[in-house]
Amino acid sequence: MVFYFGGGWVAGNAGQFAPQSQYLATRGMVGIAGIYSVFDLRSYPKLDKAAPAYGVTPQELAERNDALNPIARIGVIAKAGVPAFLLHGDKDTLVPRRENSAEFARHYREAGAEAQRTLKILEGQGHNMFDGFFRSQELVDFVIARAKAQPAQRLPPDFFSCPSVLFVELPHPCTASSSPSPPSSCC
16 A cells, blocks of 8 residues: 655645554554655754644744654664665755755664665756656565565554654644653653
């Protein structure tokens, strides 16, 4: 199953697929596939545009970066060995590669999970509709392989208690007044 979200933070929201993604992940269908993906909200869409999705001010989002910014939680995904395949253009000025895909790759390297991650850089490409992004056979093969994978993957116990790991627009347990105390690795 593939969930596609795009929209430049102006249409839809990335959290709309959270329930389906969580359901499938508990059954072993785990993987990250992305085309010029945003992982660091500071680089794009910038804190002033991302803050309303969390119900906080830009200053509060900056102060709580480690809990709310997806890039700060990539280590959890990397340590769990979640397979990832990312495509990014080397000329992308909208979603900077260095702060997003390259930083994602660094977290995997530091976790010793580099073999679980592919970052393919498309030379001469920016943030555009280039067929090499959207008709990548390698990306299609990765998604199909993840759909067929056996549920051997075990996710950390606190994986879904910290929605910012993958789903940045969900209410975060650290701010929800009715939720129990979040795990120590969360906030």
